[in-house]
Amino acid sequence: MSTRTILSVLVLALAACSQGSESPPPPADPARPVAVLPASLRLESAPSAALSVVEVRAAANGTEVAVTGRVKDIVATRAVFTIADLSLKSCAEPGDTMDCETPWDYCCEDPARLAAGVATVEVRSGAELATGTIQTWNGLDHLKSVVVVGKLTKDDKGNATIIASGIYVQS
Amino acid sequence: MARSLPLDYAVRNLARRPLRTVLSALASALVAALLVAASAFVRGLDSTFAGAARDDVAIVLSSVAQRDVLRSTVSAGAGSLIEADVPEILRVGGTPAVSSEIHSGTNVRLGPLSEARADEVAHPGFVRGVTDRAFLVHEAVTLIEGRPGRTGEVIVGRLAARQMGVPEESLAVGKVLRFEGGEFTIVGRFAAPGTTIEAEIWAPLSELRGLTKRDDSSVVFVRVERPGEFAGLELFALRRLDLELVVIPSSLYYQELVAYFRPIRALAWIMAALIAGAAVFGGSNALNAAVQDRLRELASLCAVGYSTWALARSLAVEALLVAAAGGVAGLALAKVALHGGSIRIAMSAFRLDADAHSVLVGFGGVLLLGLFGTAPAVIRIRRISIATALKEP
Structure with a gap:
């Protein structure tokens, strides 16, 4: 067998091996450690009668609410994110022709509607915010539909924050 | 061991056709100056935005x-x-x-x-x-x-x-x-x-x-x-939704600006490459013609024992000498032309600086191009038939 034939066989064998083996999962980004959150935070099923974000913003301060929306922004080093009302249009809707790299910023939406349809969700560990990002926790990511259960707090400017006690992430 | 032709053979050959040598050197000078200018432009554009970025x-x-x-x-x-x-x-x-x-x-x-x-x-x-x-x-x-x-x-x-x-x-x-x-x-x-x-x-x-x-x-x-500790700022922006704020690290902001100007940078390099390509083909043609003119002489050298590789090496030395001389002139030209120069772009401007990197790109580039330009002539020499070449008029 000539040297060329042996080399060809070796190259083919190596190529076959590389195709057959599974690629390892991508390593976690050390700059964005995922928050370690209590198991009780994860809801197995979506709570019934969840309100929309617009409705929650009109609810009274201090009430326990269940709110449904889509994940907008996610903080890199704290378990905090914002949710947008389901009626708002992200830049990744079917049929959207805009080539938007960050469709979760809802830049295609009317700013006034956007301002009235977004709330903040915070996950706390005791009195402090849980450290680490909540992105990838239980599949949570930008534009994922979620239902958040928690206590609503509002400031005098109308900003609504939900201190989450349970989160259901739609698959 | 194969015999090599002495260096002064290559140098003397350059002096045999001074006009062709000078014109080739001038072409090299222009290409070197152009490469330095292109490199200075691209580096100036990049560093202008990168310089404002802070972690x-x-x-x-x-x-x-x-x-x-x-x-x-x-x-x-x-x-x-x-x-x-x-x-x-x-x-x-x-x-x-x-x-x-x-x-x-x-x-x-x-x-x-x-x-x-x-x-x-x-x-x-x-x-x-x-x-x-x-x-x-x-x-x-x-x-x-x-x-x-x-x-x-x-x-x-x-x-x-x-x-x-x-x-x-x-x-x-x-x-x-x-x-x-x-x-x-x-x-x-x-x-x-x-x-x-x-x-x-x-x-x-x-x-x-x-x-x-x-x-x-x-x-x-x-x-x-x-550096990078922007969590508090991001939290502020997300809690104060009424202010409609977004937080962007300046490094990311200016990185995006650099990316925005990527087509302009690519265009500068493409233009430089096209002109350098034209110079390589021109130089290559001139060298090939020189080989054709000296076919009998080269065949004689082969007949007395010099290998075709020795002839090719001598030819490469000739090309490198011309490229180096032209390159040095080109660097001086670029230094004078770019001194104190700046470029306006959008609502900003940046300085053109013939720094060490740009000088390396210009001089190294012109030497490489000079070497590439010898390829057709080398192929011609390698295929030389001594008997036929000696009969050339």
Whole structure:
């Protein structure tokens, strides 16, 4: 067998091996450690009668609410994110022709509607915010539909924050 | 061991056809100068935006402005709210490194209103409304003449004149500028090497707000204690949804600007490559013709024992000598042509600098091209038939 034939066989064998083996999962980004959150935070099923974000913003301060929306922004080093009302249009809707790299910023939406349809969700560990990002926790990511259960707090400017006690992430 | 032809054989050959040698060297010089200029342009463009980027500075701007600082409007009080709410902010001597600013592209007129002529020209300029805190955030800025401005006064970057397309002396300390209906005396000049800031005019924030009838700022620059520690800022923006803010690390902002100019950089390199390619083909043709002219001589050398590789090496030495001589002339030409030069781009400007990297690109490039240009001639020599060549007229 000539040297060329042996080399060809070796190259083919190596190529076959590389195709057959599974690629390892991508390593976690050390700059964005995922928050370690209590198991009780994860809801197995979506709570019934969840309100929309617009409705929650009109609810009274201090009430326990269940709110449904889509994940907008996610903080890199704290378990905090914002949710947008389901009626708002992200830049990744079917049929959207805009080539938007960050469709979760809802830049295609009317700013006034956007301002009235977004709330903040915070996950706390005791009195402090849980450290680490909540992105990838239980599949949570930008534009994922979620239902958040928690206590609503509002400031005098109308900003609504939900201190989450349970989160259901739609698959 | 194979015999090599002496170096002076290659040198003497160059002197046999001086006009062809000089023309080839001139072509090499032009290519070297062009490569240096292209490299200086690309590096200047990159470093201008990269220089303004800092790992510990973030830009807070309006979420609806789509990352355009000129379109952005944030509440005038946003800076104070950020100071009060974000613990990670750097404090210098107790003063928070938070700079509310107005960024404005405007028409600038030279001289006081009393000396205004009917046919005077308005020059496009970039004006930044700042407070003294801007110096805490933009560390690259150094006053090189005069002092910071107060009401009715401005300081100008050392590339501002170039950006506006006016003579350097018209933006000297003591001169007067008019914009947005106000009259400002230049009281200082600043440098901010390798940043876009160097092409700006800095005016007092409150005065610019009044003149432009704005009750807001364009952006807020925030410097934090530790690089990348922007979680507090992001939290602030997400909790104060009413302010409609977005936080962008300055490194990311300027990285995006660099990416925006990528096609221009690619175009510069493509142009340089095309011209270099034309020079290679021209040089290659000239060398091939030289081989054709000397076919009998080369065949004779083969007949007395020199290998075709020895002939090829000697030919490569000839080409490298011409390329090196032309390259040195090209570097000198580039150094003279680029000295003190700068390029206007959008609302900014940057310096062209024939630095060590650019010199290496120019000189190394021209040597490589010289070597590549010998390839057809070498192939011709390798295929030489001694018997046939000796019969050549």
